[in-house]
Amino acid sequence: MNPLRSFAIVLIVAGALALAYGGFSYTRDTHAVDIGPLQLKVQERSYLHIPIWAGLASLIAGVVLLGSARKSR
Template sequence: MNTIRIAAIALIVAGVLALLYGGFSYTKDTHQAKLGPISLSIQEKETVNIPVWAGVAGIVIGGALLLFGGKGN
């Protein structure tokens, strides 16, 4: 498998995952305070939404790379 085919498959998989899940979330530490032996921290949950057009574009570009990306096998 050459690198163009691997990139095309990765784009298709990423596009399908973007359409299925629509986004992801993560936890970020924002503030910390240490008062002697006591430690306080605040964690915020951040959500990143992936637009539908980005998922569709990944699938289309990946498919185009698979069809037209290489000069044969």
């Protein structure tokens, strides 16, 4: 499998996942207070929204690359 075809498949999968889920959430640890032996840690939960146009663009680009990889064979 050539690298162009592999990249096209990755783009198609990423675009499909972006359209299906619309984003992902992650947890970030922050160091809030450190007073002597006492430590206070805060976990912030954030959500990263992936726009629909980005998912569609990735999906379309993957299909176009996959089509061009097959023509060059």
